[in-house]
Amino acid sequence: MAVQENISRRHVEALLRDNEDGILGRWVQISNEPLRGRAVENDTRKELQEIYHAFLRSMEDPDGASELRGLLSDLSRSRARQGFTPSETAMAVFGLKEAVYEFVETDGGEEALRGFIWLSRTIDGLGLYTFESFTAAREKIITDQTEQLLELSTPVVKLWEGIVAVPLVGTLDSARTQVVMEKLLQTLVDTGSEYAVIDITGVPAVDTQVAQHLLKTVMAARLMGANCVISGIRPQIAHTIVTLGIEFGDIVTKATLADALSYALRQSGVQVAGMRPGRAAVRAEEA
Amino acid sequence: MDRVPILKIGDVLIVSIQGDLDDQSVLTLQEDLADRVVATGAIGVIIDITAVEIVDSFVGRMLSTIAGMSRMLDAETIVVGMRPAVAITLVELGLSLGGLRTALDLEKGVALLSRHGTQGTSDLSAVGL
Amino acid sequence: MSHPPAPRTVEELTITSNDEVVTVRQKVRATAIELGFSLVDQTKVVTAASELARNTLVHAGGGQANITIVQNGARRGIRLVFSDNGPGIPDRQLALTDGWSSGGGLGLGLSGSRRLMDEFVLESEPGRGTVVTVTKWTR
Structure with missing residues (x-):
């Protein structure tokens, strides 16, 4: 055969x-x-x-x-x-x-x-x-x-000397939130920024895991010696966070990115004067 | 066994941890620091961990203990230069290091200490001392 | 047609002193780098290894650590096995609770390393010893 x-x-x-x-x-x-x-x-x-x-x-x-x-x-x-x-x-x-x-x-x-x-x-x-x-x-x-998309979708921008922000847009999943977290913290080190604003105006919903990741980012930033402000929390998201019983504790939250920036400026000793629409004179306080 | 050197600049003690310490060296550092705070009457301790690749619960506890001890000896402790990966891992590990003050780098740590120094003075003058 | 390769043990280390805990950390880091773990994941794996190696030393007076490379489809992972012939753990549920400690530590060794890794298996028999197996996969 x-x-x-x-x-x-x-x-x-x-x-x-x-x-x-x-x-x-x-x-x-x-x-x-x-x-x-x-x-x-x-x-x-x-x-x-x-x-x-x-x-x-x-x-x-x-x-x-x-x-x-x-x-x-x-x-x-x-x-x-x-x-x-x-x-x-x-x-x-x-x-x-x-x-x-x-x-x-x-x-x-x-x-x-x-x-x-x-x-x-x-x-x-x-x-x-x-x-x-x-x-x-x-x-x-x-x-x-997927990796390229993650890179693209998480820009960390500098708002002011010592203040950086991540405007998050779209659905947050666990993997993406983790990438944001790492990139933001690294930017704090690279730029020597003591304030970070996480703006979630463009985020339609968060689940428990994502909320936890945001919390962990804030805690990690604190361990490094920086402060995080979360801005742009929509009413639905605030509702979800409260309903899920997630403790946001003493984390600073602001309604808008502008409020968050003004808070961070005030905290870092910058005075904003003449807040007329479209014009603002800013003077840095010499330490 | 390697001993971590403790430097003194003005009223501040500075420790820069390099490389991977074994548990015994960590305990030795803790004792050395307490002795030096008492001996020098330092008002601040800065621990620079820029070069430290991992902080586990043992090292974390050492940092908290040093902060607690120094506070009792009237010195403020600031941990500076924690890497992002280390911070993320500590949070995941469940270590909050409550009561520990931190700064991004040595320069900001020194600035934080001096800000506190002057604040303390102004507080005292307010009550007429 | 293609079969998953068998797990490959890269290191077999003994843990009998503080120095050897440091060695375990260094070998685990080297393997994690070789596997292409991100910096954050490297740090998590090495931290978990440090906690578990110290547990072995403190609670059982010493033991062994094995580092193995494992594969699941396209993903590769690192598997660490810590074994000892110590007193064992009478209540596994309690041992995995945050803050519970029998060694005077913070009680985060087991529960913390479980959070740092993807897989965690604790086998223990009172009087016989303990085996902790943890695995982390590359992303």
Whole structure:
């Protein structure tokens, strides 16, 4: 049985070797068909040719399999990044079966057919591997984007000498609040600021966990020798915090960012004079 | 065993903790500081932990104890330079270090102490002393 | 097709003195850095290790610490196992309460390190000893 399989296998190998141009051409055609011009044929040909050669090498030498897998991973990664669907990517590999089958049919021999069954099984395995790499690549892209989004959505701005603020906009989840917390505290150190304003005007709701994180940020800032003011708490959020029974204790809260800034200025010894709309003269008190 | 050096500038004792201390060194520092506060009649103690990578409950307790002891000896303790990661970890650990005064860096710590010094004087003059 | 790699033990350390508690902290930090933990998470892991190593020394007179690298899907993690043959803990619930202490400390060693890590398992039998296993995953 094993001997039989070996003979069939070698037969297909020979077939793949002898008809390389024909099979490869058909393979490129098949895998590019559903893409409707989204891939350049020459690029696909180059990619598939490399895979084809690696495939032939892996049949002679079992160690060649890792090279083949590497190439398939590259293919999956680049397709995932270009926005191809998983099936389109897997079809690129499965297309080889159809391309070979046309030549097996022409051959018509029993050995060729039996060999094709073996080949088919091998390609199935490779297709699944491609699928797995594709999913892994997609996951990587998603985590990278989440990270970038976190970076983008948490600007820490300087309001005055010694006063920084983070205006939070959108839904706060635990991960994002944690990033904000770390970035804010680091900014306090980098700028030597003793006051931080966390403005949550743009936050529609908070849950227990997020409220806890805000609390912890305030406590951590205190341990470092800085003071936090939370501003812009909406009535609904105030209601939630009270209903959840979260103790905000002696944490300073202000209705608006402007109130918080004026509080921080006063506390750090800056006097604001002439508060006419649109004009304010500010004088720093010399220590 | 490494002994942490205690520096004196004017009425203030300054300790800068470098690197990873074992528990015995922490206790030694605590005793040394109390002795120096009494010997020098210092009005302030500044502990700089800028270089400290972790503060666990043992070191945290040491800081609180030093603050408590110095207060009884009429000196104010200020811990300066706590790193953000250390502060976040302490909060998570459940250590509030109540009663401990802190400042962002050594300079702000010194400023805080001198502000208190003058305030104390003005308070005394208000009651006619 | 791909199997999760088996946990890999990187360090097996004994805890019999204050110096060795420091060594545990340093080795744990080195492993956490190698795994790519953020600075805050490194600090949390090392602090938890410090608390648990001290517990082993103070309550059981010494024991052992193992540092292992574990994997779950794409996430890697650090697992620390502290074991001793000490008196054990009669009431696990009580031992995990903030402020409860039998060693004259602040009583935050167990409860605090549970909050600092992602997973926490406490096994103890009075008279036989205690095994604390904690794990933290990279984000």
